[in-house]
């Protein structure tokens with residue numbers, strides 16, 4: 001398992017530093033006590049969340065590792081590599097994986113020696129993430145609602161937020177989330193967000209841009225100009241918005257090494273924003289907090 005991080009948690013309500021304790025973290029400012037379960041600080045206060053998010057949180061806790069097949073694994077790996085290649089090198093500092101889930105991305109970032117803080121509102125998913133974490137890198141996890149993040153402003157070199165923003169139920173809350181990422185980043189810090197792409201023709205022929213999955217989880221599909229406008233409104237400088245493409249999703253079936261060739265082709269297309277924004281099933285935004 002990854003080495004514990006020296007990360008300093010703060011009270012998500014008033015920003016007071018929380019001295020490390022084994023069973024509870026107590027805020028000297030407001031007196032609030034946050035339980036620590038199996039070494040995981042729990043900052044989540046479900047009663048404060050939108051009912052749709054409470055529903056999602058309960059479901060995510062139950063569905064720890066959703067069923068998957070080789071196609072998911074292939075597509076996920078394309079996405080992970082697209083994020084990883086845009087991150088600053090290991091020495092750059094703390095990366096917040098905001099809505100880390102069971103840690104598909106987190107684990108690979110740790111393998112590359114990064115220092116990661118993983119936040120998610122599902123305690124069960126974080127338990128899984130911790131149990132399966134590799135020995136490299138430095139890891140700290142906590143349950144939290146991303147609208148009340150227990151980290152001090154300017155503490156992160158990068159924030160990654162993969163397939164989370166699209167499940168936040170209102171435009172105002174999505175905008176608030178992006179603004180809170182801007183505060184957490186140090187000047188010049190990197191933000192990478194991935195969301196469902198409604199620009200892709202297959203997506204447009206099927207479900208509406210916004211709705212509820214069969215599981216009951218809310219989703220909102222983005223178009224590139226909308227994502228760009230929200231990021232700019234939160235004060236970010238856009239470096240690029242591209243699509244994550246799965247052009248040859250079936251190569252992995254034929255021969256595993258062709259999967260690597262497929263990924264190589266997908267990443268080549270990513271470099272052409274107009275093409276990839278049209279054909280990618282996800283959009284990836286790479287942005288920076290201005291210096």
Ligand SMILES: C[S@@+](CC[C@H](N)C(=O)[O-])C[C@H]1O[C@@H](n2cnc3c(N)ncnc32)[C@H](O)[C@@H]1O
Nearest residue numbers: 060099100101120121122144145146162163164
């Ligand atoms: C679709 S999963 C993506 C997980 C991971 N980022 C990945 O790419 O594999 C969305 C995750 O975000 C978490 N999540 C959604 N909204 C959240 C919120 N407001 N606060 C904390 N976690 C949230 C869910 O519990 C879930 O684990």
Ligand SMILES: [Zn+2]
Nearest residue numbers: 011014027030
């Ligand atoms: Zn407090």
